[in-house]
């Protein structure tokens with residue numbers, strides 16, 4: 001165990017603490033607890049410098065599984081919002097940018113849409129009467 005270091009993420013002199021503790025990972029509305037993660041933990045931002053392989057591997061596997069589920073949920077949500085607006089994938093790609101195959105890629109989880117695209121789709125799903133205004137812009 002080396003001497004405590006400063007958190008490189010915070011970059012403000014926050015000291016890391018060597019602990020074994022349960023760590024929560026959250027993506028969108030999904031969360032998972034990874035129990036007993038050993039390493040240097042930042043008390044402010046949650047950054048972890050792993051000190052043993054087993055914790056690092058369990059954390060990485062939990063994160064990968066959560067990302068897979070979150071990406072699937074995002075893709076399904078995107079498809080549902082697009083369909084609710086009555087847009088074909090190619091039309092959505094032209095309207096929101098990214099090209100005719102963009103929504104095909106998003107909905108297969110191949111790539112992620114920009115946050116602004118998701119925000120605009122969510123807004124239009126709450127206010128579909130604005131779609132004509134967006135089309136005209």
Ligand SMILES: [Zn+2]
Nearest residue numbers: 007010042045
């Ligand atoms: Zn930090």
